[in-house]
Amino acid sequence: MTETDALIRLEKVEKTYPGSEIPAVAELDLEVLRGEILVLVGPSGCGKSTTLRLINRMIEPTKGRIYFEGEDVTDVDPDQLRRKIGYVIQQIGLFPHRTIAENIATVPGLVGWDRDRIASRVDELLEVIGMDPSVFRGRYPKELSGGQAQRVGVARALAADPDVLLMDEPFGAVDPIARDRLQNEFLRLQEELQKTIVFVTHDIDEAIKMGDRIAILQEQSVIAQHDTPEAILAGPASKFVEDFLGAGATLKGLNLLRVREVEVDDIPTVTAPTSREDVRRVLESSESDWVLYLDEKRVPTRWLDRRAVDGPEALHQGGKEVLVTVEPEDTLRDALEKMLHSTVGVGCCVDPHGAYLGVIKLETLMTLIADLQRVERDKQAAASA
Amino acid sequence: MTAPGAFVSADPTARRTVMEGLRARIELIVTPLFFLILVAAVGAVWVYGDFDSTASRIINWPTMQRRIIEHINVTFWSTVLVVSIAIPLGIFITRPNFKRFAPPILGLANAGQAAPAFGLLILFAGFFGTGTTTAILALLVVALLPVLRNTMVGLQQVDQAVIEAGRGMGLSKRQALTRIELPLAVPIILAGVRIALVINVGTAALVGLIGAGGIGEAIISALQLRRDTAAFIAAGIVAALALLIDFVAALAERYLRPKGI
Amino acid sequence: MEGISSFIDFVTSRTDAITEATLEHLSYVVSVFIVGTAIAVSIGILVRNRPFAREVALGIASVMLTIPSLGLFVMLIPVVGIGFWPPFIGLTIYSLLPIMRNTVAGLNSVDQAVLESARGMGLGGRQRLLKIELPMAWPVIITGVRISVLLISGIAAIATLVGGGGLGRFINTGLGRLGLPGSMESVWTGTLLIIVIALIIDSIFLVIRRATTSPGLR
Numbered sequence: 107m108t109e110t111d112a113l114i115r116l117e118k119v120e121k122t123y124p125g126s127e128i129p130a131v132a133e134l135d136l137e138v139l140r141g142e143i144l145v146l147v148g149p150s151g152c153g154k155s156t157t158l159r160l161i162n163r164m165i166e167p168t169k170g171r172i173y174f175e176g177e178d179v180t181d182v183d184p185d186q187l188r189r190k191i192g193y194v195i196q197q198i199g200l201f202p203h204r205t206i207a208e209n210i211a212t213v214p215g216l217v218g219w220d221r222d223r224i225a226s227r228v229d230e231l232l233e234v235i236g237m238d239p240s241v242f243r244g245r246y247p248k249e250l251s252g253g254q255a256q257r258v259g260v261a262r263a264l265a266a267d268p269d270v271l272l273m274d275e276p277f278g279a280v281d282p283i284a285r286d287r288l289q290n291e292f293l294r295l296q297e298e299l300q301k302t303i304v305f306v307t308h309d310i311d312e313a314i315k316m317g318d319r320i321a322i323l324q325e326q327s328v329i330a331q332h333d334t335p336e337a338i339l340a341g342p343a344s345k346f347v348e349d350f351l352g353a354g355a356t357l358k359g360l361n362l363l364r365v366r367e368v369e370v371d372d373i374p375t376v377t378a379p380t381s382r383e384d385v386r387r388v389l390e391s392s393e394s395d396w397v398l399y400l401d402e403k404r405v406p407t408r409w410l411d412r413r414a415v416d417g418p419e420a421l422h423q424g425g426k427e428v429l430v431t432v433e434p435e436d437t438l439r440d441a442l443e444k445m446l447h448s449t450v451g452v453g454c455c456v457d458p459h460g461a462y463l464g465v466i467k468l469e470t471l472m473t474l475i476a477d478l479q480r481v482e483r484d485k486q487a488a489a490s491a
Numbered sequence: 492m493t494a495p496g497a498f499v500s501a502d503p504t505a506r507r508t509v510m511e512g513l514r515a516r517i518e519l520i521v522t523p524l525f526f527l528i529l530v531a532a533v534g535a536v537w538v539y540g541d542f543d544s545t546a547s548r549i550i551n552w553p554t555m556q557r558r559i560i561e562h563i564n565v566t567f568w569s570t571v572l573v574v575s576i577a578i579p580l581g582i583f584i585t586r587p588n589f590k591r592f593a594p595p596i597l598g599l600a601n602a603g604q605a606a607p608a609f610g611l612l613i614l615f616a617g618f619f620g621t622g623t624t625t626a627i628l629a630l631l632v633v634a635l636l637p638v639l640r641n642t643m644v645g646l647q648q649v650d651q652a653v654i655e656a657g658r659g660m661g662l663s664k665r666q667a668l669t670r671i672e673l674p675l676a677v678p679i680i681l682a683g684v685r686i687a688l689v690i691n692v693g694t695a696a697l698v699g700l701i702g703a704g705g706i707g708e709a710i711i712s713a714l715q716l717r718r719d720t721a722a723f724i725a726a727g728i729v730a731a732l733a734l735l736i737d738f739v740a741a742l743a744e745r746y747l748r749p750k751g752i
Numbered sequence: 753m754e755g756i757s758s759f760i761d762f763v764t765s766r767t768d769a770i771t772e773a774t775l776e777h778l779s780y781v782v783s784v785f786i787v788g789t790a791i792a793v794s795i796g797i798l799v800r801n802r803p804f805a806r807e808v809a810l811g812i813a814s815v816m817l818t819i820p821s822l823g824l825f826v827m828l829i830p831v832v833g834i835g836f837w838p839p840f841i842g843l844t845i846y847s848l849l850p851i852m853r854n855t856v857a858g859l860n861s862v863d864q865a866v867l868e869s870a871r872g873m874g875l876g877g878r879q880r881l882l883k884i885e886l887p888m889a890w891p892v893i894i895t896g897v898r899i900s901v902l903l904i905s906g907i908a909a910i911a912t913l914v915g916g917g918g919l920g921r922f923i924n925t926g927l928g929r930l931g932l933p934g935s936m937e938s939v940w941t942g943t944l945l946i947i948v949i950a951l952i953i954d955s956i957f958l959v960i961r962r963a964t965t966s967p968g969l970r
Contacts, residue, residue, distance in 0.1 A: 184874075185875070188871075188873060188874035190874075194869075195869055197863075199863070199870070200869075201968075202863075202866070202888065202968045203884075203966035204966070213873050216873075216879075247968060259869075262873075513804075513807050514811065517808055518814065518815065521808070521812055604902060604906070605906060605947050606943065606947055607906045607907075607923075607943060607946045608909070609909040609910050609923055610909060610923050610939060613923050613927045614936075614940070616927070617930060617936045694820075697822060707820075719830055722826050723830050726827045730819045730823040730827065734819070737818045
């Protein structure tokens with residue numbers, strides 16, 4: 107048997123619920139390539155969650171075969187299969203009566219790892235998701251915030267080091283800011299881990315941001331288009347896809363570019379500890395009305411102008427608060443949305459620890475949008491010529 | 492000797508789910524079913540059994556009839572008393588002005604569950620003498636706390652929002668009580684009556700010990716005279732009576748509810 | 753206050769008999785607790801996902817509670833004779849409803865998301881029951897057991913009427929001597945001790961519940 111790139115293959119898989127004439131999932135052929143993030147996206151009720159759950163046989167297919175690493179797993183013991191696949195759901199489902207460590211340790215315990223190996227794996231994963239093991243190991247799920255619980259859910263799914271992760275709207279239950287952060291963290295994680303991931307969402311923007319390839323699903327999980335985000339945006343295969351992408355494909359284009367790919371500007375900064383004299387000097391020697399105040403860890407905290415420097419308040423409390431930060435993994439669309447909340451027309455770009463990297467100016471984005479619109483217009487002109 | 496109703500929620504504003512409907516329907520089938528089985532068993536033993544003169548003195552039909560009437564009499568009067576005390580008291584204690592008395596009284600009610608009915612009965616006999624009156628009093632005390640608790644808990648569950656709306660429409664406190672709370676309280680009251688009846692039928696089986704007659708007297712006499720068959724029959728009769736009364740009460744609970752609740 | 757002193761005299765002069773009766777009483781409570789819990793929890797587990805079976809089981813257990821305890825015990829005599837067995841079987845039957853009902857309610861109240869993620873991780877049916885559902889339903893189940901045991905302790909008072917002993921003995925003796933000296937003391941002894949036992953059992957169960965419930969659930 108030739109080594110294929112497809113880690114998961116659904117062959118003519120169909121699911122019809124008893125008592126229903128119409129299949130929930132109609133004869134589906136789908137391949138998931140090794141190491142890619144495949145996003146299943148579509149309107150409510152199209153069957154994307156059902157399709158996902160056919161892969162780990164939470165729902166049994168009424169027809170068709172499922173192949174995992176080249177082997178037919180349609181009839182094997184589902185429990186054994188699932189222990190090799192990570193599964194993350196929207197409501198997470200952490201076991202409330204078990205500690206975080208015990209939650210994460212579940213599958214390794216099931217497959218027979220020894221105690222030491224499990225313990226060090228738990229600590230390792232907690233570090234990876236940015237939660238101090240000594241603090242969180244013994245905590246209980248009810249003590250966690252929404253974002254923390256979500257992270258633990260992902261860690262739990264990764265515990266036994268599966269090759270595949272299935273994720274069903276995993277970031278849906280948190281607020282948009284937390285969701286952005288989780289998405290960025292997850293993308294960074296994926297760079298390191300190189301897992302194969304099938305990701306379900308109803309949000310086309312999330313799909314474009316997260317996916318290496320996207321499968322847009324219609325009713326009964328019929329595939330409307332299955333390609334890279336760039337290809338889909340450049341050439342929607344049908345009216346359905348166009349409609350689903352929504353008006354303003356240009357703005358969708360902003361989804362494809364990441365902050366790190368765009369020209370990042372520098373503006374005057376001062377780093378604590380510093381004196382008013384220094385700040386005044388920096389302000390005078392630059393053309394900018396504002397200087398960015400960074401704390402000792404180089405985290406941007408305040409925007410200071412002349413008035414703030416001369417004013418009564420301390421430097422770290424004066425001026426305007428830095429409300430908006432963007433990260434390199436953020437799409438330009440994320441950045442634009444965030445910057446609409448800012449009063450200064452500039453977004454601070456920071457690294458995972460929050461330290462200053464540069465700024466994105468609103469003008470940069472506006473120019474980019476104008477360029478993309480021009481390209482779009484030319485394309486349409488060429489199409490109708 | 493306890494009421495299943497004590498464990499069933501009497502929340503009148505709870506939506507009648509499919510499950511509750513199913514449960515109510517099954518109870519309405521199981522009870523009469525058991526009743527019929529009992530009647531058949533008891534009847535068969537009575538008709539085909541061998542009874543000597545001692546046994547016949549206990550379980551001949553005229554005597555048994557009298558016992559049954561005594562039993563119903565004691566049950567009925569104590570239920571009337573329990574309901575007329577516990578329910579107004581329960582309503583009273585849940586009024587805003589007296590809410591502070593609710594927790595200690597509820598606590599007392601819960602603690603009172605621990606006292607054995609048998610003990611209470613004999614204590615009463617010791618203090619007030621034997622006879623039917625004492626029996627009725629003792630039954631009253633035994634059944635009082637469960638019914639009181641059921642009434643209080645039930646009323647507390649009556650939707651506060653519904654009352655708010657009523658007061659907001661301009662109903663006076665008294666009008667809110669009579670037009671909103673009481674009708675909503677009817678199911679709770681019916682449940683309380685049923686609880687009282689079932690508890691009392693059970694406790695009344697013991698009043699024969701203090702000279703108040705009842706079917707229990709037949710049971711005890713038969714036991715003391717070692718006429719096991721007669722004892723069995725009398726026991727079967729009291730069980731059948733309890734099931735019958737519970738069934739009727741359940742029907743009343745179901746069909747006397749105000750519509751829409 | 754001579755009432756109290758005669759009561760104390762009564763009790764102190766009969767410690768052996770009191771101890772024996774208390775042990776008899778407790779033997780009912782403990783044995784019924786063990787057997788009743790085993791049966792009721794097992795049935796609860798079996799019927800939790802089968803609505804019809806569940807309602808029938810709960811319905812029957814519920815109806816049994818309407819039957820007067822003296823009646824039930826006596827009806828068992830032709831089957832098992834007098835003595836320990838009729839009260840034991842009767843009390844076990846009575847103990848079933850609260851436990852069964854709470855077992856079902858507790859198991860069915862487990863968060864669906866938790867069960868879904870457990871299943872998705874490869875935990876099989878039995879493992880989910882033992883590692884997730886039962887532990888999470890445990891506080892509710894234990895409450896049902898507590899209610900049941902309190903119920904049993906009270907009803908066990910009449911075991912003596914069918915030759916089954918227990919603290920009801922003292923109540924019965926007092927009854928037989930009504931009007932004579934020592935009668936009320938005897939009745940008080942039986943009654944108070946039963947109440948005390950009930951209160952102790954209640955506290956024990958509260959402690960057990962606290963100790964055995966996961967901190968994540970409290």
